Amino acid sequence: MLSKxxxxxxxxxxxxxxKGIKFRNNVDVGDPVEMAxxxxxxxxxxxxxxxxxASAEYRDIMIDVVEKVAQQIFIPFSVGGGVRTLDDxxxxxxxGAEKVSVNTAAVLNPKIIEEGAxxxxxxxxxxxxxxxxxxxxxxxxSGYEIVIHGGRTYTGIDALWWAKEAxxxxxxxxxxxxxxxxxxxxxxxVNLTKLxxxxxxxxxxxxxxxxxxxxxxxxxTTAKADAAxxxxxxxxxxxxxxxxxxxxxxKGVKVRMVW
Amino acid sequence: MIAIxxxxxxxxxxxxxxxxxxxxxxxxxxxxxxxxxxxxxxxxGVGAAVSAMxxxxxxxxxxxxxxxxxxxxxxLGICLGTQIIFERSxxxxxxxxxxxxxxxxxxxDPLIDPKTKExxxxxxxxxxxxxxxxxxxxxxxxxxxxxxxxxxSYHPVPKYTELIYGITDYGxxxxxxxxxxxxxxxxxxPEKSGKPGLQILENFxxxxx
Numbered sequence: 117m118l119s120k121x122x123x124x125x126x127x128x129x130x131x132x133x134x135k136g137i138k139f140r141n142n143v144d145v146g147d148p149v150e151m152a153x154x155x156x157x158x159x160x161x162x163x164x165x166x167x168x169x170a171s172a173e174y175r176d177i178m179i180d181v182v183e184k185v186a187q188q189i190f191i192p193f194s195v196g197g198g199v200r201t202l203d204d205x206x207x208x209x210x211x212g213a214e215k216v217s218v219n220t221a222a223v224l225n226p227k228i229i230e231e232g233a234x235x236x237x238x239x240x241x242x243x244x245x246x247x248x249x250x251x252x253x254x255x256x257x258s259g260y261e262i263v264i265h266g267g268r269t270y271t272g273i274d275a276l277w278w279a280k281e282a283x284x285x286x287x288x289x290x291x292x293x294x295x296x297x298x299x300x301x302x303x304x305x306v307n308l309t310k311l312x313x314x315x316x317x318x319x320x321x322x323x324x325x326x327x328x329x330x331x332x333x334x335x336x337t338t339a340k341a342d343a344a345x346x347x348x349x350x351x352x353x354x355x356x357x358x359x360x361x362x363x364x365x366x367k368g369v370k371v372r373m374v375w
Numbered sequence: 376m377i378a379i380x381x382x383x384x385x386x387x388x389x390x391x392x393x394x395x396x397x398x399x400x401x402x403x404x405x406x407x408x409x410x411x412x413x414x415x416x417x418x419x420g421v422g423a424a425v426s427a428m429x430x431x432x433x434x435x436x437x438x439x440x441x442x443x444x445x446x447x448x449x450x451l452g453i454c455l456g457t458q459i460i461f462e463r464s465x466x467x468x469x470x471x472x473x474x475x476x477x478x479x480x481x482x483x484d485p486l487i488d489p490k491t492k493e494x495x496x497x498x499x500x501x502x503x504x505x506x507x508x509x510x511x512x513x514x515x516x517x518x519x520x521x522x523x524x525x526x527x528s529y530h531p532v533p534k535y536t537e538l539i540y541g542i543t544d545y546g547x548x549x550x551x552x553x554x555x556x557x558x559x560x561x562x563x564x565p566e567k568s569g570k571p572g573l574q575i576l577e578n579f580x581x582x583x584x
Contacts, residue, residue, distance in 0.1 A: 117488075117544055118495075119502040119522060156569070161502055190393055192524060192567050212389060214567065237422055239498060239526045289500070317496055342496065372502040372522040374569070 119372040120336045120364070121161040121343035122357060123321060124350060126151060128197075129168050131177040135299070135351055142168075145351045149184045155350070156189040158357040159374035163189065164217070164291070164345065167197030168266070179211050186212025196244050196291075200225075205232050209240060217291060219244035220264040223271055223278075226285055233286030242321075243287040247275045247308060248295050260308050267295045275308070276315060283316045290316065291345065293323040301327025301348055309339035321345055329355065329363035336369055377401040377580070378413035380440070380456070382420070382430045390419045390453070393566040393573060399580050405434040415580065416443050419566075420455030421526065424479070425467040427455055437472055444474045444558055451513075451579045452560030457553070458531055460560055466529050475555060477533035486546045495546045498528045505541040505551050505563070513559045513578045514540070514552070521571035523563035525551075530562060557584040 126133045126148050133151055134142040145151075152163050165185070167178045175198060182195055195208045196217030205216045216236075222229050222243055232241045246267055252259035260275035279290055292312055294305035304325045313320040319342035322335040332344045349355050361371045379390055381403045394401045401417070402409065410416060418440060420427060431437040440460075443450050452460050459471045464479035471479070486495040502522040507514055530549040533539055541552025543562070551562040559579065565572035 117503065118499065118525075121501050186389070186392055187396065190396070190567060190573055191569050210388070212392065214389070239421065239500065288498070317494075319496055319500055342501070373520070 117370055119161070119370050122332070122361060122371065123162040123164055123343050123345045124155045124160045124357070125164045125166060125323065125345050125347045127166045127168050127347070128178060128181060131181055133351070134168070135348055148181050149188065152185050152193070153188050155357060156191055159361060159372065160191065160357050161372055162191060162343070163193040165193065165195045167195065169198065179207060182208060182211035182213055194242055196242070201228070202231055202235055205236060209236060215240050215242050215289070217242035217244045219246060222282065223262060223264050223273065226281065229282055229285040229287050233288070238286050238288035241287050242289045242291050243282040244291045244293065245275060245278065246293050246295050249308070258311060260311070263295060276311060279312045279316050283318050287318060289319045289321065291321040291323055294325060297325030299348060300325055303327065303331045304335040304339065304344070306334060306339045309335055309341050313340040313342070319343065329360045332360060333364060333367050333369060336364070376413050377415045377417060378410045379403045379417045379419060380410065380436055381405040382427055382434065382436055387419055390417055390566045393576055394580070397573060397577050397580065405436055407435055407439045410436070410439050411442060411446070413448065415449040415451070417451045417453065418456035418460070419453040420459070422455055423466065424455065424459060424464040424469040424471065427459060428469050428471060431459070440472055441474055444556070447557035447584060449579065449582055449584055450558045452558065453566070454527060454562060454564055457560035457562055458529055460558070461531055461533070464529060474558070475533060475538060475553065476535065477531060477538070479529050480532050481529050482545070483547065488546050498526055499545045500526045503543050503545060505543055507541050507552070509540055511540050511552070511554050511559060512582050513554070513575055515578055516574055517571050523565065523568040523572060525563045527562060
């Protein structure tokens with residue numbers, strides 16, 4: 117049977133890996149190419165690069181990072197952040213990424229999902245969703261609202277509705293990030309993940325909040341996520357991927373062990 | 376020289392990069408002479424069967440691939456490449472190359488896990504294992520517990536069991552490795568399957584059928 121995937125996320129700013137809490141106070145944690153290589157060797161199932169470079173003039177640095185990574189790691193990896201057009205997608209895929217992820221750009225222009233899926237195949241298109249918990253209203257019945265621009269702008273869009281809509285438009289996968297949990301290391305947003313995972317038929321990657329291996333166990337079993345994204349818990353050397361996978365394996369979760 | 380068949384089906388460069396990492400030179404080409412002169416041929420692919428077949432016919436690669444098989448030039452099929460080797464695909468009712476007898480079918484809808492009774496997601500995307508039912512040189516030095524990266528909604532159904540080398544379980548048991556004469560074809564992506572995947576590419580590059 118299919119293994120649950122453990123995906124390592126690297127936030128890249130001006131060609132360096134950084135890590136923030138709730139999208140703020142970013143600190144430098146290393147060279148993305150070197151880090152990706154280490155995680156690959158350790159048994160990461162996939163790697164996600166999220167380009168948080170603010171200025172367009174540094175975008176080429178990211179393409180350079182992607183090209184270098186593609187020559188050294190032989191597992192799927194995706195790139196998100198700053199992908200707005202079909203051309204942006206093409207550049208990233210040609211540089212060697214397996215998938216591209218769209219977030220803010222897809223909310224502002226949902227057609228990008230459809231066009232991307234048509235041009236490169238659904239398996240290439242990941243919808244990144246940044247979600248914040250709100251009081252349920254008529255407009256946001258699920259009580260989870262989509263926010264964009266790195267968590268700064270509320271959109272008035274219901275997260276559950278958007279997930280289904282993106283699937284219909286041709287997204288191949290959803291990377292579901294809870295801004296409330298992001299960087300806290302206090303656990304994933306289990307209710308949100310379960311809600312989305314049970315209501316779409318494409319894979320859901322849970323993101324935001326992983327601090328200890330138990331959190332991954334919870335989100336991959338109770339919340340039915342297909343994959344779990346981790347960052348802080350491995351970037352600071354608290355755990356290795358091997359340790360996390362061993363823990364999950366011993367708890368009966370099917371994960372890919374590196375033999 | 377290794378020829379990677381160019382048919383606008385994406386993901387060709389990742390195969391070339393993986394070969395480069397192993398120290399093998401490869402060209403991505405749709406030139407019949409270059410392909411027929413190659414020591415080995417890789418037929419990769421991600422995408423839809425219909426448009427892939429259209430392109431293969433247009434460039435003449437459809438006939439060239441049949442010739443590659445006839446001449447016993449070692450040929451490795453990957454993912455969509457593996458599917459197109461068969462006679463027909465349910466994906467858009469596409470007539471394929473017919474190098475091997477058999478068809479390509481979609482996963483059942485809905486696909487239910489017989490153990491948990493839960494609905495499984497399609498495409499089958501992620502890491503899964505391959506149960507080898509008989510040895511093949513291209514699978515030598517591979518730990519039986521190794522897992523490989525899959526992304527697909529269709530799978531081959533060979534007409535003869537003799538062609539079947541590997542089986543994968545995803546709600547149903549489907550054929551993930553077929554081989555015959557100079558041809559070996561896999562449903563997963565060895566170029567994206569970490570070390571065991573690289574080992575398969577290395578074995579293929581050394582294989583003398």
